[in-house]
Amino acid sequence: MHAHRQSDPVRYEFKDSPAAGETAAIAPGLYWLRMPLPFALTHINLWLIEDGDQWTVVDTGVDMEECRETWDKTFGGCMQDRPAGRVIVTHLHPDHVGNAGWLCERFGAPLWMTRDEYLLARVLVADTGRATPEEGDRFYTAAGFEPEQLDFYHKMFGLFGKYVSELPEAFRRIQDGDRIDIGPRQWEIIVGKGHSPEHACLYCEADNILISGDQLLPTISSNVSVFPTEPDANPLADWLQSLAHMKIRIPSDVLVLPAHGRPFRGAHERLDGLISEHHDGLAKLENLCKEPKRAVDAFPALFKSKIGNNNLIMATGESIAHLNYLLGQDRVTVERDDDGVDWYVRRT
Numbered sequence: 001m002h003a004h005r006q007s008d009p010v011r012y013e014f015k016d017s018p019a020a021g022e023t024a025a026i027a028p029g030l031y032w033l034r035m036p037l038p039f040a041l042t043h044i045n046l047w048l049i050e051d052g053d054q055w056t057v058v059d060t061g062v063d064m065e066e067c068r069e070t071w072d073k074t075f076g077g078c079m080q081d082r083p084a085g086r087v088i089v090t091h092l093h094p095d096h097v098g099n100a101g102w103l104c105e106r107f108g109a110p111l112w113m114t115r116d117e118y119l120l121a122r123v124l125v126a127d128t129g130r131a132t133p134e135e136g137d138r139f140y141t142a143a144g145f146e147p148e149q150l151d152f153y154h155k156m157f158g159l160f161g162k163y164v165s166e167l168p169e170a171f172r173r174i175q176d177g178d179r180i181d182i183g184p185r186q187w188e189i190i191v192g193k194g195h196s197p198e199h200a201c202l203y204c205e206a207d208n209i210l211i212s213g214d215q216l217l218p219t220i221s222s223n224v225s226v227f228p229t230e231p232d233a234n235p236l237a238d239w240l241q242s243l244a245h246m247k248i249r250i251p252s253d254v255l256v257l258p259a260h261g262r263p264f265r266g267a268h269e270r271l272d273g274l275i276s277e278h279h280d281g282l283a284k285l286e287n288l289c290k291e292p293k294r295a296v297d298a299f300p301a302l303f304k305s306k307i308g309n310n311n312l313i314m315a316t317g318e319s320i321a322h323l324n325y326l327l328g329q330d331r332v333t334v335e336r337d338d339d340g341v342d343w344y345v346r347r348t
């Protein structure tokens with residue numbers, strides 16, 4: 001969800017982004033590849049790190065022609081026809097993991113990922129081509145979907161695999177606290193939860209740089225969603241905890257290299273801004289539930305933008321994430337009616 005806050009004191013480090021498909025140097029041996037995406041989200045930032053006579057690639061773009069063409073151009077350009085010796089993926093979303101299998105296959109390179117991200121990616125790829133499960137219909141009916149919105153969910157189900165090239169059957173596990181040498185730098189893995197199950201950030205203490213993936217973005221508040229697989233999940237609690245934890249792990253003047261937007265400083269202020277944004281949303285939502293409300297009625301409390309079919313699944317997942325958080329704090333109760341629809345009411 002895109003909630004732009006003018007007041008966030010984010011300080012951009014570079015005046016401009018590289019053009020779509022181009023690279024820019026961030027530091028010696030560390031390059032920013034602006035990968036175009038054919039979606040509402042127009043780009044993702046990928047990172048190329050010199051690693052001896054090879055490259056370590058961090059994140060990969062979606063498995064689509066536009067991205068493959070950019071990679072082909074980059075191999076002979078910025079990468080000077082030297083191979084990728086390792087592919088690190090921050091988390092399982094298609095814009096990050098999409099070309100990982102393709103890159104690994106092409107260079108005979110290993111895939112480095114956290115275990116939860118790798119395993120969930122394999123599960124979601126396996127959904128492609130399957131019929132929608134009953135649990136999914138029950139979940140979105142409970143959220144308040146109309147029949148035509150359920151049809152839309154059926155159409156969207158299994159789309160994940162369409163944007164992700166076949167993943168390697170084996171991977172190298174990374175986890176929180178790991179230290180990885182890449183070229184002359186050492187990078188520490190910092191794991192965040194809530195946007196995805198075990199999102200890896202890479203932090204170089206010596207150069208004061210954080211590759212943040214989607215864990216810390218300058219203008220976008222990362223989507224935190226509940227899905228039909230785990231209807232009672234409380235990812236917002238994980239997310240808020242991760243944001244607070246991140247503040248302890250990184251200094252406030254760290255240079256943040258985010259997956260979307262531009263490199264910036266002001267990490268602690270931005271983390272505080274994100275945390276308070278969610279607490280504001282929770283308070284508004286609690287208030288809205290003076291009268292019984294469904295998950296789909298919660299949108300006005302959480303989003304400024306209009307919710308249509310294109311962002312319905314994300315918005316609903318995020319609404320339920322906030323409602324489950326309020327449930328966990330005993331601030332609302334929920335009751336399912338005879339039509340299978342959940343109604344949330346404020347406790348006091």
Ligand SMILES: [Zn+2]
Nearest residue numbers: 091093195214
């Ligand atoms: Zn993501």
